[in-house]
Amino acid sequence: FPFIYYQTFLFYHRNLYLHLKWNCYISQNAEEPEVEDRFVKRLLNALGFTSDEWVQQFKTGKGPADFAARKNHDDDKFSVAKIKPDLIIEVKGRVSGNAIINLAEGTPAYKKAKEQITGYLLAPKCQTSQWGIITNSTDIQLFRKHGKIVLPATDCMRITKDNIKIITQIKNLLENPPKALRICIYNDKGGVGKTTTTINLAAILRQEHKKVLVVDFDPQQGDLTDSLGLQEGKVKLSDCLVDGAFNVKETIQAFNLKNKAGQLVKVFDVIPSDSGLSKFMAHTYESKIDKGSARLRDLLDIFVCNYDYILIDAPTNWTFFSKSSVIASDVILMPTEHNNFSSLKNAAKVIKEFLPEVKKLRQDGGPIALPIFFNRHKETEASIKRANAEIKAILTLKKGDNYIFDTNLLPYYWPKSTKTVIDTTIFSVPEYEVVSTAAFSRKPAVFQHKKAAEYYLKLAKEYFLYE
Template structure:
């Protein structure tokens, strides 16, 4: 049963040199109560299958007490002390201890006995951050927040609101600041393969000029347009949706996925004052799509190239950024670094919730040869190499996005690849995704979905 907690007294009761057990007893147990968990709805030292999490919690249901069954947690928590021995523990974002704690909570959320977990948290009673898991993705649900007496009640209210209103969808922006790398093809075929895996999918074509996605699916703009919804709050964005349907072998119409098509009115926001004409500017698309996050499993946004209102809005609306590149298109490799180093920090600063995050690049339409891989890896090495004193090192902030399996021990430069297949590029003429026409194309895009999003 929840009790009224005097958080000022709680914070005063925790010593400056509190080690982990003190933080657990004087802060985390009270925090769980404030978040709505009774004493039989949480346990300590939960065995995740990848080491013990300090706490795990889940609401009781149908006579199943979590403290007894200890199965199917919804929230796992990694706790740190304010100090360890004589060393001060700094959990502020970007610090070594923060990175370690984030790696731990990510491992727990993806562990065998946490497949039902949607939330993870790290805290030492000085800093706190909430994470969300969707399939194989673990992403920030809040920024890393410094706890004070003035803001602790607001922080707990914010976290509880998120826990009580779990979003269903993962919003993915398919983007690279370089054109011609197959963003639209990736979006369409990823949507098709996710639908084949029984996922409910919404696709958003936010390209103001080309609208290739809308055209390739044979769709037309409707009476209610996305461009109008950007400026008119009286319109219902649900009315922009068109269903992409196909006939099955029996001639029956089968719904595949939903689409918010591009429309001719979007081009009016391409002028120098475009953002000023839309309330909340580049945040508007995110606000519009919020109505769908509890209805779909995946929302895919096809974003145009160049850092304009449209691409900025698409990235700002997303949880994760999926970046197609090509092994022989060196500009696409360099521009991916620009997205990670420049564009994402700009959007994170605007959002103040820790997101979005970038996923490792993949090679699209790849025809692999020993020479092509050698050239691509040489280019990537040039992108990653930075000076540290007198030495050249691989930039640790970029390395996970190019060679995610690379370590000092294992010199693994593997990059996920969607193979070249001629039917993929020609599928647009048939108004049907290649993944729904050909077994080989379906295999390629299923592997893409499994690599980044789905458990196999």
């Protein structure tokens, strides 16, 4: 009888050695109930949850999740209270009836399970949940939630007796969650307002009581640094890229504004662009950086527990700088313009070409792209019609004699569409003069005009913040 046999392994947790022995025999044609009893319950135990810290068939408000778990607090037992779960698990069998279920990434079963875990994590009774797992005891993947964003925290991994360490990896992530969401504002086309978006999004997040770090990783223009009236400091980001003796924390400068009483108040922190970055545009200098384009991610790792959001303003074109920015991020936010067709096409290039390259390099499931939005958008019926025609052309694939929508790209352009209804609604930030001219005053537009603040608050709520 085919089986998976999990032998004793050792892992370290809070200075205690915990021994775990799984002796769980799971048939090759196991259906969901068998996977739940013989695998998931033991998995929960291995992740540190006792029997009164999890429940089955948890009512999320958007359907029942197979399992939910939360650590008990004093006399507050989760199995009794059944509220505010930390972890949601969606379980699949190895087979369903006579059909084999392949949960490997990219398969139809995987896509369905991913949609389910995302829906559960965003459901009304799961707002406290930070983690989700999908598994069928053959494959397993951990997801993390930050605000309204659900993103992979690991690759979809194959479980074998030789790589049981993946359970330890998941346990370590659950016990040491990152606080920050790292956002790269990027499009492979210039002139779409990336810097304006970065500054005003950072400002509105701060207004919503979030702690924000902004990184200007543009080696030539440094528009973000200039528009905030900041200068490079004694310790520069370019120094930190090549020399581990420099402390990246010392690159940070505070962007301050005066309040009504005339006192300086910090709005957010900034790692400014500096003159030394431009030398890395040459491949000879880039080769001197340990880990190359992955170095920026390592430098920013030190901040993930100190901020709620880390925003990276990336330059255009797929260079060391833009690639580094994408590698360092959890999500990619892509401004486009409805009358700039190149910006619409280049967003597809980012999704279809650049992100797979980075995912292969990182091997942790990330980063992910967010749906495009129209920036500096002053719509007319004719201009929107032209933009949608261009998007339709981008999304259309020829299959034999028929033309169909590219379902892989559809969620990034028309995210409100369903399998039966095509909804062409795209979020937009309306054109407003004070937004574009705010740079001359060294003050984000959201602090100068109520309308600008409304626009960017809607942007933040559309993608990141709960209402």
